[in-house]
Amino acid sequence: MTGVELHRGPPPVPLVGDGERVPCVDGEQRPYLSCDAAASTPAFGHVLERVEAFMPWYSSIHRGAGYKSQRATEAYEEARAATLRFAGRSGERDLAIICRNTTEAINHLAYRLRLSATDVVVTTVVEHHANMLPWSRVARCRYVECAKDGTFDLADVEAALDAGPPPRLLAVTGASNITGFLPPLDELIDAAHRRGVPVAVDAAQLAPHRPLPREADYVAWSGHKMYAPFGAGVLVGPRALFADGDPFLAGGGAVDLVDLDEVVWTDPPDREEAGSPNVVGAVALGAAIEQMEAVGWEAIVAHDREIAAGLRSALDHMAGVRLLGPDVSTETLPVATFEIEGMPHSLVAARLSAEHAIGVRHGCFCAHPYLMRLLGLGQAEVEAFRNEVRRGDRSRMPGAVRASFGINATQGDVDRLVSAVAELASGSPAPVAYLQDPRTGDYWPEGGAGPSWPGAFRDHGSTCSPG
Ligand SMILES: Cc1ncc(COP(=O)(O)O)c(C=O)c1O
Numbered sequence: 001m002t003g004v005e006l007h008r009g010p011p012p013v014p015l016v017g018d019g020e021r022v023p024c025v026d027g028e029q030r031p032y033l034s035c036d037a038a039a040s041t042p043a044f045g046h047v048l049e050r051v052e053a054f055m056p057w058y059s060s061i062h063r064g065a066g067y068k069s070q071r072a073t074e075a076y077e078e079a080r081a082a083t084l085r086f087a088g089r090s091g092e093r094d095l096a097i098i099c100r101n102t103t104e105a106i107n108h109l110a111y112r113l114r115l116s117a118t119d120v121v122v123t124t125v126v127e128h129h130a131n132m133l134p135w136s137r138v139a140r141c142r143y144v145e146c147a148k149d150g151t152f153d154l155a156d157v158e159a160a161l162d163a164g165p166p167p168r169l170l171a172v173t174g175a176s177n178i179t180g181f182l183p184p185l186d187e188l189i190d191a192a193h194r195r196g197v198p199v200a201v202d203a204a205q206l207a208p209h210r211p212l213p214r215e216a217d218y219v220a221w222s223g224h225k226m227y228a229p230f231g232a233g234v235l236v237g238p239r240a241l242f243a244d245g246d247p248f249l250a251g252g253g254a255v256d257l258v259d260l261d262e263v264v265w266t267d268p269p270d271r272e273e274a275g276s277p278n279v280v281g282a283v284a285l286g287a288a289i290e291q292m293e294a295v296g297w298e299a300i301v302a303h304d305r306e307i308a309a310g311l312r313s314a315l316d317h318m319a320g321v322r323l324l325g326p327d328v329s330t331e332t333l334p335v336a337t338f339e340i341e342g343m344p345h346s347l348v349a350a351r352l353s354a355e356h357a358i359g360v361r362h363g364c365f366c367a368h369p370y371l372m373r374l375l376g377l378g379q380a381e382v383e384a385f386r387n388e389v390r391r392g393d394r395s396r397m398p399g400a401v402r403a404s405f406g407i408n409a410t411q412g413d414v415d416r417l418v419s420a421v422a423e424l425a426s427g428s429p430a431p432v433a434y435l436q437d438p439r440t441g442d443y444w445p446e447g448g449a450g451p452s453w454p455g456a457f458r459d460h461g462s463t464c465s466p467g
Contacts, residue, residue, distance in 0.1 A: 012303060013295060015042040015227065015408040022357050025432050025445045030357035035417050037225075037406030038177050038205060038335050039361050043284070044227040050287035051230065051280060061279055062253065062270065076279050079232075079286030080269070086207075086289045087236045088214035095242065097235040097272045098282050102204040103130040105220035105235035106171075108248040108272070109200060110134035112241060113169065120167040122160045122197070124152060125373060126176050126183070129366045131202035135171055142167065143369075150179045150325045150374050154187045161195050170199045174206030174213065178365050178374065178402065179325025180308065180332030182210070189215045208406060209304050209333050211297055223281060227407070228288035232281025242268035249274040300407060307334040307409045314418040315403075320425035324374040324400055334405040337365070337374070340425045345399040348424060350434055350443040352401075356420040363399040363441075371400065394441035 021029040034042070054075055059068035061076050076098075083096040099105050115121065121135040124144040135141050144160045146152045161167060170192040175182050185201065192199045193215070200218040207221035222233040247254050247265060251274035257264040265271045292300065311334060316323045320341045326332060340348050349362035364371045372382055375398055385398055403417050434443040 012410055013044065013291070013407045015406070016045055016048050017042045018408055024357055025354045033356075033358045033413055033416055035358055035360045035403040035405060035413075037208070037409075038333075038402065038404035040224045040229060041208065041227050041406050042408075043229055044288055044291045046291040047228050047230075047284045047287045051284050054280065054283045058279065061277065072279055075286075076277065076282050079282035082286040082289040083234045084236065086292075087212045087219050087234075089236060093238055094236055095239045095269045097237075097242070097269050098277055098285075099233050099235055099273075100231060100278070101222040101224065101233035102202060102220045103134075105233050106130055106200070106202060107134045108235050109218055109220065109237065110138050111248045112245075112272075113138075114245070115139040115168055118165075119169075120165055121169045121171055122157070122167045122192075123171040124157075124173070124183075125369045126150065126152065126181065127171070127173050127367065127370070128177055128202065128204065129368070130204070131171055131173055131200075132369075135169075139168070146370070146373060148373075148376070149327060150176065150370065151181050151330070152183065154184055154191060157188050158191050161192060161197060166195070167197055170197050172199065172201060174201050174203040175209065175333050176325075176367070176370070177205050177335070178337050178367055178370055178400075180205075180335030180404075181326055182206075182331060182333065185213045186215065189213055205333060205335075208292075210301065223285040223288060226285075226288050227291065228281070228284040230278070230281040230284035232278050232285045234285070239268060242272050247272050247274060251275050253277075295407070303407065303409075304334050305331070306411070307405050307414060308332055310411055310414045311336050311403065311405065311418070314414070315421065318418070318422055318425055320427075321421065334409065335402065336404075337400045337402040338421075339375075339400050340421070343424065344436075344443070345401050346397075346436070346441050347434060347443045348401045348421075350445065351424055351430060352417075352420055354434075354445040355431065356416075358417055358420055360417075361402045361404070363397065365400075365402060372398070375400065393438045395436055395438040397441045 019031045022032045024030050057068055057071050059072040061069060061073040080096050080098060084091050099108060115138045119139040120142050121139045122142050123132060123135055125146050142160050144152050144156050172183060172188060174185055189199045198217040201213055201216040203212050203219050203221040204225055208226040212219050218237040220235050223230060254265060254271050254274035255263055256266045312328045315321050315336050315338050316328045322339045324337045345362040349360050352358040352360055377398055385396060388396060433446045435446055436443050
């Protein structure tokens with residue numbers, strides 16, 4: 001014994017597809033390193049097994065007398081119960097609506113709350129567009145500003161809640177998809193409730209990393225960000241909100257009786273799930289919840305903290321790299337968004353991919369107002385870029401590069417990303433030329449020893465700037 005305590009974090013959980021090899025420009029195939037968990041995660045093995053086991057029993061649900069329909073209905077309802085358990089709710093007061101994803105869940109809620117153009121929703125400039133645009137089209141948004149480091153605190157939100165006219169809702173993210181910033185959710189919810197204001201939490205980023213806030217009135221999240229990429233998401237809220245009035249989607253499955261001039265809507269949650277539901281997606285999401293429960297929050301959070309600390313402090317100390325967001329001593333999710341001095345974000349992402357087999361996200365991350373603030377861009381600059389984009393030229397789109405990790409990450413993965421970024425930041429010349437496509441803003445390697453990427457890749461683009 002040396003007397004030195006070696007810290008051993010909890011073991012990461014492998015995901016489907018880990019270690020698949022992909023081509024690089026030097027002709028080598030390398031194991032792919034996904035640093036894009038904040039966008040979408042591969043599936044848990046348990047999820048895939050559960051889906052495969054379910055497929056022979058797949059059938060229509062809720063409207064079939066056959067054995068398979070009964071069994072599929074049971075699987076779907078078990079998954080719904082799992083989402084309520086995951087959100088810390090009993091099924092008596094609250095219900096879970098299975099939908100496509102967080103975006104749909106928040107649009108659903110925005111429709112159901114029946115706000116009017118003069119109603120105020122307090123939200124923040126940190127939000128993903130999914131928790132901004134649905135509110136700004138049905139109500140007046142009062143935005144909580146962030147500081148230069150991309151954070152806000154309880155007092156900022158309290159000031160917005162106390163300004164007149166009184167708000168109808170606080171809509172806030174559980175965690176930022178750009179900086180990993182974790183707003184003080186419990187305090188915010190408590191402050192809003194003391195003022196009689198209900199709270200909707202966008203938990204898209206929170207769900208795979210931290211327990212969902214039990215006291216929030218409404219919570220929305222997506223299966224594909226928590227290891228169940230089969231197209232299901234959830235909206236949880238009080239049953240009472242959905243008991244009366246038109247559902248968000250009208251159609252079959254949502255009704256008890258229809259005549260040509262009258263409709264009797266059925267009880268929620270079926271009332272809110274018109275059309276044939278995504279049964280496989282729900283089963284997958286239920287299985288992901290089971291797997292996360294088996295690992296446990298203590299291990300998940302400890303792993304996250306270790307990965308976040310290693311990632312963010314390495315990038316923070318790196319010459320030529322600027323880490324955006326809060327100080328590294330602040331707890332965040334394992335997400336790091338950064339710029340390399342003098343190198344466009346789309347070129348950084350292209351080189352990490354083509355030379356190192358590392359997948360990152362680059363661009364504006366579907367949270368344009370937040371990223372513009374983090375980059376310190378003024379209105380005039382933003383307007384100039386906007387005009388260029390309107391002319392179809394994305395070559396100077398502002399943006400940054402984001403590396404984000406999930407439950408499968410090891411410190412070795414972080415080291416591999418960090419050393420690739422260090423190589424680029426040191427000015428090491430590219431082994432091949434990269435040409436930019438002004439239509440998408442993407443850079444593409446030209447030539448090289450290996451098989452070049454299919455030309456078809458280029459049409460789709462890879463920057464998230466259109467988001
Ligand atoms: C914080 C946040 N909210 C909402 C969303 C939207 O999620 P989805 O695309 O699954 O609807 C995302 C996706 O990146 C996100 O990061």
